[in-house]
Amino acid sequence: MTTQMQTSNTSIRPILYANAIFSGISGLIFTFSSKTIAAFLGIASSSGIVLVLGIVLMVFADVIYIFAKREEISKGFVLFAIIADSLWVFASILLLLTSWVPFTAEGKWAVGIIAIIVDIFAALQFFKWQKMK
Amino acid sequence: MPISLDLVTKLFFFSFTLWLGAYLLTRNISKPVIYLTGFGLIAYVITLLIELLTGQLIMLLLLLPAILWIGTVLHLLPDELKQRELYIRIWILSIIPVIILTLVEAWFSIIVVLSLLLSAGMVAKLALRSRFKNTLGVLAVVVLFFGLSTGLMVLPFDLIPRTLGISLLGADIIMLGIVITLWDAFDEGETIRAHLLRSFIAAFYYAGALAAMVIIFIALAGETNFSSLLLLTCLIAFGILTQTFSTQIQSFLDKLIFSPSSKLSREREILRAAADELPRLSTLELAEVDEIAFTRLTRRAISNLGNLPKLAASPLTKLSIITSQSGDNPLDRAHALKALLIESIQRLKPQNDADFGITDEWRYFNALYFPYVMGLKPYARRIDKEFLDEETLQILEWFQVSVPERTLYNWQNIAARLVAEDLRNKN
Numbered sequence: 003m004t005t006q007m008q009t010s011n012t013s014i015r016p017i018l019y020a021n022a023i024f025s026g027i028s029g030l031i032f033t034f035s036s037k038t039i040a041a042f043l044g045i046a047s048s049s050g051i052v053l054v055l056g057i058v059l060m061v062f063a064d065v066i067y068i069f070a071k072r073e074e075i076s077k078g079f080v081l082f083a084i085i086a087d088s089l090w091v092f093a094s095i096l097l098l099l100t101s102w103v104p105f106t107a108e109g110k111w112a113v114g115i116i117a118i119i120v121d122i123f124a125a126l127q128f129f130k131w132q133k134m135k
Numbered sequence: 136m137p138i139s140l141d142l143v144t145k146l147f148f149f150s151f152t153l154w155l156g157a158y159l160l161t162r163n164i165s166k167p168v169i170y171l172t173g174f175g176l177i178a179y180v181i182t183l184l185i186e187l188l189t190g191q192l193i194m195l196l197l198l199l200p201a202i203l204w205i206g207t208v209l210h211l212l213p214d215e216l217k218q219r220e221l222y223i224r225i226w227i228l229s230i231i232p233v234i235i236l237t238l239v240e241a242w243f244s245i246i247v248v249l250s251l252l253l254s255a256g257m258v259a260k261l262a263l264r265s266r267f268k269n270t271l272g273v274l275a276v277v278v279l280f281f282g283l284s285t286g287l288m289v290l291p292f293d294l295i296p297r298t299l300g301i302s303l304l305g306a307d308i309i310m311l312g313i314v315i316t317l318w319d320a321f322d323e324g325e326t327i328r329a330h331l332l333r334s335f336i337a338a339f340y341y342a343g344a345l346a347a348m349v350i351i352f353i354a355l356a357g358e359t360n361f362s363s364l365l366l367l368t369c370l371i372a373f374g375i376l377t378q379t380f381s382t383q384i385q386s387f388l389d390k391l392i393f394s395p396s397s398k399l400s401r402e403r404e405i406l407r408a409a410a411d412e413l414p415r416l417s418t419l420e421l422a423e424v425d426e427i428a429f430t431r432l433t434r435r436a437i438s439n440l441g442n443l444p445k446l447a448a449s450p451l452t453k454l455s456i457i458t459s460q461s462g463d464n465p466l467d468r469a470h471a472l473k474a475l476l477i478e479s480i481q482r483l484k485p486q487n488d489a490d491f492g493i494t495d496e497w498r499y500f501n502a503l504y505f506p507y508v509m510g511l512k513p514y515a516r517r518i519d520k521e522f523l524d525e526e527t528l529q530i531l532e533w534f535q536v537s538v539p540e541r542t543l544y545n546w547q548n549i550a551a552r553l554v555a556e557d558l559r560n561k562n
Contacts, residue, residue, distance in 0.1 A: 091231060091235075094235065095231075095234065095235060095238065098235065098238040098239065099193075099195060099238060110238075110239050111239055114235045114236060114238065114239040117231075117235050118231070118232040118235050118236070121231040121232060121235070122228070122232070125227065125228050125231075129224070
């Protein structure tokens with residue numbers, strides 16, 4: 003049983019680290035280039051939202067990193083990461099599906115690609131979470 | 136807008152697909168092939184409802200039945216196929232990325248269309264090796280047509296009028312639903328015609344009676360508007376769903392009125408479920424069944440050992456050893472079959488005093504006795520260990536540590552073959 007727990011923990015750790023790095027880098031870019039990013043996406047007048055999103059992403063990356071570093075990774079925490087990633091994906095799909103935000107063509111691609119990467123993290127974490135005891 | 140042929144066509148597909156989807160979901164929601172097909176039908180219904188009420192066709196929703204269908208085909212692949220799990224995983228992983236890519240650029244939906252065409256090929260290949268050659272052969276052709284009509288609707292071609300496209304897609308989806316229902320009935324060793332027809336007539340009689348009132352009102356008013364269409368579709372959906380899920384609704388009402396753990400509630404539940412299952416009892420003569428089919432029926436019956444109503448619909452209740460002892464009452468026959476199966480499973484136990492062992496000679500007994508007779512679920516995510524004794528915990532640990540799920544599945548199949556042989560000898 004202990005061996006199984008360790009296997010689950012060690013195999014999920016790199017995924018969580020990758021998630022933290024991706025979220026951290028995205029957060030940094032969103033925070034320090036919020037105006038450029040907002041213009042690129044087609045929401046130049048709402049650069050404040052991009053800035054807030056960047057800060058939230060950095061906090062999220064920090065939390066993921068701190069928990070992933072622990073010797074025992076709890077199942078509940080992995081579930082939290084899955085839910086957070088899924089919410090991001092769901093929100094991206096909703097924004098792409100509706101015309102609430104007037105994205106540029108490049109902006110649409112950026113939102114789509116980021117959502118796909120986040121979805122892959124969520125799915126990989128989910129597969130590992132299923133195996134955790 | 137008066138009642139037009141276009142509206143009647145859409146209402147027909149709306150009602151028929153809703154009924155078929157709901158019927159499939161009530162059949163066996165734990166079987167992926169069934170629930171994926173059922174939800175595919177429901178996704179089409181939702182697309183059609185939005186189109187009917189708002190005039191907007193949401194391509195993403197139109198793509199959902201196709202995506203779910205690819206999953207259905209992958210779950211149809213034999214369990215023995217090593218790549219099956221891998222294919223299913225890839226399918227699960229790629230659903231959201233494909234949806235996102237399609238939202239960014241409609242041409243990406245070609246991935247789904249090509250995968251559907253590939254699925255048609257897969258089903259055709261499967262048909263060559265399967266026991267259900269004809270059913271799967273028809274299924275391959277229908278999947279091919281489904282792939283083509285999905286392509287015509289979701290790819291930005293504008294080759295056919297929207298109403299025609301919706302009708303073509305609806306016809307293909309209905310055909311797929313019917314073929315899968317037939318396949319499932321064959322697979323479970325059940326007969327389907329009476330049960331399907333009864334459900335159809337009950338649902339459409341009730342829904343039709345409700346819808347007729349609104350249709351008369353619309354005819355008198357001379358035109359349809361959003362409110363009258365909403366009322367009409369809601370009443371049709373209410374009529375169909377309440378009839379198709381009537382057993383589940385009655386169980387829910389029983390739980391509300393009687394105590395859920397009361398004997399009365401449990402007995403009513405068993406009688407209701409048995410009455411619902413009985414029209415599915417196969418007319419096939421056991422004497423004409425070959426060895427492979429008999430083993431398959433035995434395997435199904437063992438899987439349903441804890442489900443008396445399901446056992447009542449098993450063709451094995453027609454074994455002469457059972458009919459000679461239990462008479463005409465279906466529940467008595469189900470009890471007799473259960474006892475017979477347990478007796479045969481116990482014969483697999485090695486001849487010694489121990490209740491449990493881990494040597495090779497115990498594997499077939501362990502594989503059937505503990506999961507089906509004792510009701511242990513070794514791989515369940517939530518096991519309340521507080522109420523289990525020391526020996527049960529030991530058994531659970533042995534399954535979890537030493538027996539991978541696939542190995543257990545293989546052992547169960549071999550053990551079921553031995554039980555089937557024993558039943559045939561007794562008969």
